[in-house]
Amino acid sequence: MAPNLLVKEKKERVSRLRELEGAGAGFTVRLAPYPSGAPHIGNTRMYILNDEYARKYNGRLLLVIDDTIGSEDKFPDLESYALIEEGLRWLGVKWDGIYYKSERLEIFYSWAERVVQKGIAYVCMCDAETLRSYREQGKECVHRSHTVQQNLEFWTMMVEGKFGDGKAVLRAKTNMNHKNPAFRDRVLCRISSRPHPRVGTKYRVWPMLEFSWAVDDIELKMTHVIRGKELVMEDMMENFIWESMGISGPLFEHFGLLRLKGVKISKSKSRAEVASGAFSGWEDPRTWSLQSLAARGFRPEAIRSFMLSLGMSLADIEVPIDSVYSENRRLLEPVANRYFFVEEPVTTTVEGLEGEVVVESYLHPDHPEKGRRIIRTGAAVCISSGDMDSFEGEEVRLKDFCNVVLGRGRSAFKGRENRELQRIQWVPASDNIRCRIIMPDGSVVKGLAEMNVAGVPLGVPVQFERFGFVNPRSRDAEGLTLYYTHE
Template sequence: MSDIERNRIEELAMKYAVQNAMKYGKARVEPVMAKIMAELPEYKGKASEIKRIVEQIVERVNNMEKSDLEDIISKLGVTLERKKPEGERKWPELKNAQLGLVVTRVAPEPNGYPTLGHAKGLLVPFIYARIYKGKFLLRFEDTNPRVERKEFYDAIREEFKAILEGAERELGLSPGIWDEEIIESNYLLHMYSLAEKLIEQGDAYVCTCDARKVRKLRAEGIECEHRRNSIERNMELWHEMINGGIPEGEAHLRLKTDMNHPNRTMRDPGIFRIVEAEHPIQGKKYRVYPTYDFSISVMDSLTGVTHAFRSKEFEPHVEVQRTILEKLNLRKYEMIQFGRVTVEGVPLSKRYIRPLIESGILQGWDDPRIPTLRGLFRRGITPEAISRFFYDLGPSKVDSTISMDAIAAYNRKILDPIVPRYMFVPDPVRAVIENFPEGLKAKVQVHPSRQDMGYREIEISVKKGIATLYISSEDKKVLKEGDTIRLRGLSTATVRSIMPDEISLKHISERKESEKVIQWVPADQAVPVKVIKPLSPYSISIVGGFGEPAMKELRPGDRIQLIRYGFARVDSLDRTINLIFSHE
């Protein structure tokens, strides 16, 4: 990086760090980096070098007095951002909540990649924690080793972090990260001791009925013979479960409640079972694991959660969980349900998505046709758009079906002011321009309403007064001989003749008001582009064409707008620029 470039980066870093510090009290590296990279996408290859500069500037700014920051504001002409009011929309007050004392959590099971539904489960407790200036926990509910894998822990961390950082940038909720990470399986020995307490109190017993019999007896409200086991016998069987004396599926620990309870979930629910599978973190250390009802109720109490949010499908389990807390004399907390999210025409459940991947219909969990978070990110949907969408949706208890069009509308508002525009010619046909002057260059705006983003110049090769371009076949269809058109950013021309595979134009010097504006790319500098459009979980369309020369500088991950076509994200580069179409 040259001295001139470094000075430019330092000035931007100082500007945005001061902005961030004045808005939130302390500057943070991530939002400063995000603003610089959005303003200077051409520096993406130097991100690590830029980050080191930003870290130094942020540290310096955070050590400054307010008067020093105000001097910099005056010197650099920094515009201060207004912090968005927190919780001002549809977010009702929490019951029994005190400012600074609220603790919420998200408790994902690491059994797959997060989806759009998980984003709501993440954002609702996070937003409330930040509204009440409390604490937010990420707790991995990893007590079913048969379906859990190490890669899922990492995916959840990475994708949840992206969403929360987006929430900080878009909603002004800081810090955009969880305050503590907890691995639930690290608490198994403590949960064992609580299980033994229940056995000793006569509140739990080991049942060796098979699963089919248990379901039948619970449905009929009939007690099984093991309910009358002595405490000593239950403790003996419990230790056999732990030590390997009983095979998987042949025993489980059940909570003793009321087998005639009107809520069937409350009829002696299972609270521990044997799972003979290696755990991704604990290995083969354990073979007995708690059920959801036991682990979530106990862990929320032990980790200080004051308000536990969960999808309303678990509402019948609330009574079970409160009963467990009562019998163990553990601290109680508020249990709050919110509505589930489904996406119109697209499966969210892993049990629907997994077969599509295994059959080869989908490429993987990051396929842009499905609403996994990684699929959405690959498609060009921003964390900011997802955060804003769920903030506006609110924590309603009503189930909601959302459309990808609604997500696209939010994403468009985020991208439209910041992404560069490029000319793209799908399904191209040759356009030959006669009478074209030597040395005439095109001047194309990078962004129609952002003068600060500048212009791109495109040189046109001219041989004997003839220039050769490509235009789209759709534009060709609407033209007729004698039409006057404007080649975007370049010149005016009249249509001389139209053939099946070529159009003949003639350059004219004057510019007329009624002309049609046509996109084009120079034939000798045309960049091959392939646009992949997700249509449904089962289908895509692929559109080929040419892009303007500057598209050669694009890198994977860049978000752009193809003029008159739509927003897209650069997916990969080979001999072709491969784009994933985001939306119009």
């Protein structure tokens, strides 16, 4: 190959994902969201990486809804299934098949039996506390020495409902003296009679994450598992089970923990707030759900390129949310039309101005071909109270219109020629549209926009000059409701 081609290729390398060991034909990975609320920005790293690797290797991406029974404060709900698919579609993630853990209990049961038969799992009837303290002490309990036959019987009793909730669990027989206390005889299956949104009370024994995956990573023929590194312990469990059974499983790949500075996400809190009405719904920006990002006018590609820029680094990182914003701004900036908006308006009348004035400006200063916008105004205009506070008594330019010495109530006209003055946005006092803007923290900013905004299409972000990008969402008699995207 010619050397100049090599150089070119090196320059075009734009955050290319590193190669995965053993990736090739048949490459299969999976996405395993848990349906306890809408998917949020924090979940997208896992989504994007799996999706992107599946594309890179021309492989398969399976969507496996991880809807086991969960816990007291983390349980599946029906609404979330749809929210997940909707969110993923918006993100541009394409899956080649969808599975539900809740439909695969029989498969887990048969594996559980095999595991018991192999002698690498036993039914333990210690309560949670005893179990934990024994694990800490490295002490074996009496149940550990039961025979395979006894364990098989106990297991059958578990499945048949002879034990109450929490009265028995299936545990892996790893090693109670394992140097890593977290690895000592972990629980594989437990009993919960809580009704499941899809299968009700049909099943009472549910697998833990690591066991369900020890099964499904084989059953669904995964070649690789790309997951956060908080799950390395689970890899160890899966590997233990596979090794004990003499089968080989997929390769594990991890990425480090990502924290977004300026973003606090709690799915369970969001769910509670959405349910109580404290949040307006899953579109409420405070949920940081994909639905809310869509409502704010984010481009899914911005999320994708941001996540890809982090790569597969194992380091735990904290990145300011502004990095995501600047990624999105890059996409919005060239296409978003510009309009005037004034926050908390105050009226001032330009003295010495008669009749109606027609003001023309561009929809986008960098793209004159997009056309012009026209504002017809009288002498009375509204400006934001913030600008009034800052510039009262000074000569400023009402952008594209005229220069005035700003005063409360009345301003003195200083000519229309374009001069180098502080420029401020304004709207005609008589002809404007009321706007309410939902801010990322859930607060509402009220103000007035020029009338051209009234006809703007919903769902297409625009820029309110010197205010920020906003996404028009709905229109009613009260005016326009928009979501604030970012600066």
